[in-house]
Amino acid sequence: MTTALYDMIVxxxxxxxxxxxxxxxxxxxxxxxxxxDTSEIADS
Incomplete structure (x- = not known):
């Protein structure tokens, strides 16, 4: 049985x-x- 990469990483x-x-x-x-102000911090 093989395991998909998706199953290992998600x-x-x-x-x-x-x-x-x-x-x-x-x-x-x-x-x-x-x-x-969170927008000021996010923009910096």
Missing amino acids: ASYLQTLTAVAGYLEKAAAFCAGQGL
């Missing part, structure tokens, strides 16, 4: 994307708490 990518989403949520909460 779980890892999903885990990474979930972690990155968490970091972005924490960063947005920090910016809101400090009164910073």
Whole structure:
């Protein structure tokens, strides 16, 4: 039985994307708490 490349990689990518989403949520909460504009930080 062969394993598709998709099956090997997707779980890892999903885990990474979930972690990155968490970091972005924490960063947005920090910016809101400090009164910073997230678009200014993203553009720099």
